[in-house]
Amino acid sequence: MDSAQDPTPSAVTGNGSFRFSSEIIMHILRFLGPTDILSMRKTCRMMHRVTKYRVVWLEALERVCEKYGIFKPTFPTEKMSILELEHASTGPTRFLAGVKMYEPDECVRPYITRTPQFRWERRSYDFYGYDTFHLVPGGRFLFTCNSHVVCLFDLGYSMNVHVKSTPLAILKGFGELKAVAPTTNGKELLIATTKGRVRSSTAQVNSAELAGRTAAGAPSSKILYIHQIDPNHRSEDLKFCCKGKMELHYGPEAYTFTGNIHLTSTFAFFKRNEEFVYWNWEGNTGCRWPASGMLHSTQFHAFQDTAMLCRTNGQLPRAAGPTTRPGGPNERAEGTLPTPDGGDGVDMCAPSVWCENSTLDPHLCLIYLTRDTSYLHLYSIKPLPGPGSPFLPRSLPVPGGHTTKFYGDNHPSSSFYQLLPYLFRCDDELVICTTSNERGLLMSILPVPSKATQEEITPTTFALVPAGSLMEDIERNQFAFCPMSGRVVYFGSSGESDDVRVADYLLPPEEPLQEPS
Template identity: 60%
Template sequence: MDTMEVEEFSSAQGPTSPSVGNFRLSSEIIMQILRFLGPKDILSMRKTCRMMHTVTKDRVVWLEALKRICEQYGIFKPTFPMEGMSLLELEHASTGPTRFLNGVKKHEPETWVRPYLTRMPQLRESRSSHDSSYSNAVHLVPGGRFLFTSGRNDICLFDLGYSMNVPVKPFPIATLKDFGELEAVAPTTNGKELLIATIKRPPPGAPASVILYIHQIKPNRQSKDLKFWCKGQMEMNGLQAHSFIGDVHLTSTHTIFRCNQEFILWNWGGNTGCRWPTSNVFLRANYMPFYAFKDTLLACGRHEGICIYDLPTATPLAIRDQARPVQLYDLQSLTNEPKAWFPSPDWEAHTIKHCASSVWCKNSPHDPHVCLLYQNDETSHLRLYSIKPLKGPETFLPHSLPAPGGHTFYGDDHEFSVNQILPTLFRCEDELVICMSTDQLGLMMSILPVPSKATLEEITPTTVALVPAGSLREDIERSQFAFCPRSGRAVYLGSSGASDDVQVVDYLLPPEEPFLEFSHP
């Protein structure tokens, strides 16, 4: 068989007319091909010949690569001032997720990954304030640049910079006062702005009412009076502050939450919604973790079994006075029973926690995944699932079902037990990343393989310590630490217990010449 040799183009030919056998490919064609490759493949192409080296040094190639990485991994695009970034910065940002994971894997299991920089910025609510902002919860927007803090009925949005060589801005770029506590953050449909859901509970002695607010903000807008804009609010009159149970699932168009013994689906933009009772047969009366995606809802039931619901179609709200906010009972009540139920691993009572693929990855071509963590006094049993859609008009089966992707244990052979787990399950190429706090008040990170098929076999994760024991606040909640493997950044409330003890930890070096592909973080 004849072979085709790649001819090095001469200076007379120029970079626009390399030859491949009897064919000539322009650099424009090569650049179009590179638009479909990931950063790792682009760097591999760079090593093949001088022509490829020249083409892969074009700024447009890496600008497109960073945009694809943001889409694939659910990174908030305004994290990066792309048009103003240098070629070096674009390459650094595009390869960040891979370089971070490759660096972590060089550590021995359960050893401490030493950060390059740890900062405790004195985050203040305003320039006139001498006291730091009170923080009881933190939320790091995917990409690692924008940080929400919540406490004392106020929410602040801070700019930490898109890499560690960009200083943290000590004052919030926007503040939202008197709208309750932060519950969830999501991107808008165009991916250029942020949505937040807050819950405001009545003060002691006030008339019983719980209010859900949806606000929107464009954080990279160059304006001194950057503000949150209210997109909708729902009043739940007659409910006590403790009546609101469960997490808030927020997307670019709607929110889902549980109020007492009902699930609530509300599309604030389309003025539609519905509610349906939780099943008395399967679901518990107290706190119940749940996860919603596309057209399916997974909820924890009795004996820690998992109920599978189809999401019903939202209907127009009942006729109401347009001058008043939406009321909970404006939403039509429907009948919607679970279509499947999966028991816990051993049919015994546990404490169950979960993490799942983020709403930020809505444009990802990959199936979403869910990790369920079953805990008892001695061990934590983690089970991984891939959510697979079911095809066909069969009405008795749910729209989607979880397929087992393996399991692992924490506690038997580990020197720690899991305390809290972040609700977000991150994906970087063919690996999944979870972050958890331990009973020793440290942060651990585990890397799991993406399931290639349904399996019940045990998997061996790569587990390392991001933050050493004793660093976190006692009795830390999952809303009091945050992590973004795409940027190699973690944020947590420190062990001092002070309201201003917010730690920002970076594990990726800023870009420097010469750029080393996939070097140690």
């Protein structure tokens, strides 16, 4: 237990003639970021003392989690010292500052890289293997999936904490892991899985089903499951709890999901064949509308009531999902963004669902591919004023700059054939992590747009993982990056299923907190 607890005196006296209530000082600190609080600490002995109170950093860490979409249960705050709370609160700022100490295009060296030998079963060393994983924002909890087995692992909230090789919980028989999201209260985790269902050859089917019957033994429908789990509920029999189930109708292509699933605390949004589906799994209501003209691999991202979609012609429409009136008429409004001449395709990089409740404006990166180069266009997503129609878009993409040198001049990975996960916000900068042509990981930093502009921007790129370190033909869900914790997780170059590497770029606190005399 730390010696610095919540303040007991009713007032704190400075060197001058003023007397300040400690509650007033702490109220002022609630409007400051972690680095500003540390700056205030240096002003005088009074501020130095107040900024060492535990409650100041508990509140600061909570604000940081809400601002950057960090899963709050990542941190066992009741067990953490004041210094650890300070360390966690300043994590995003210190990570960027540490990276910028290197020269652009230089490889950033992690303080430690571990290769934990994860196991499915608690008492067996024989069951290895996972094809995909998902790192929860905060860098502590990791989901893996292989052969319809989903495992939840605890990597620890800092590199000082031992990585547990056995899973906290296992989910078998519910299909492949598709998405992860927080619950409404932010204290538990939700996952979406999909599983094919095979109908018995002796089962009776109607004429419509018979016309769409697939080959014997092939899935004839798809089931979407929503499960919930509390990773901090320490129990030997910690289990996933099924919260929703949606079976899609039978047919030759009814089980085919394309693209990703946008999962939130209340609904799931996805593309299935030639239609978009909105399912309020919490209330078991929903609707669907045609997705004509869209590729099977259509990318999309939902911003409240507006869905941003990539068309086959490389353009990005602005389409409104009728999330305010589930089951209503299939009406929608669309608008398009211009594409560069000669564009052959478009890739989208958007913030994760974890940032939905953040007070910061979301941003969107579009990478247009051409025969000779690639164009990056940055947008800020601004809410439209007024109530408007429930079937009109509620968000507007505002241009925030562009660049044709995403990796800078003469970078060896100048041709853009890389994988993009999410777009992260750290302080006043945007961060993207991509794979390189040489099987490494690159981190690019872009400025946050302060106004609508068509001007050119200049990203700064650093190598996080050296060339040749990633497995060949790595996929988007086979590496993860969390700038809030300074942690990267990826499949190693050996290609073995148990070669998952955890690289930490933030040093944990080492010196004990010195209290003022």
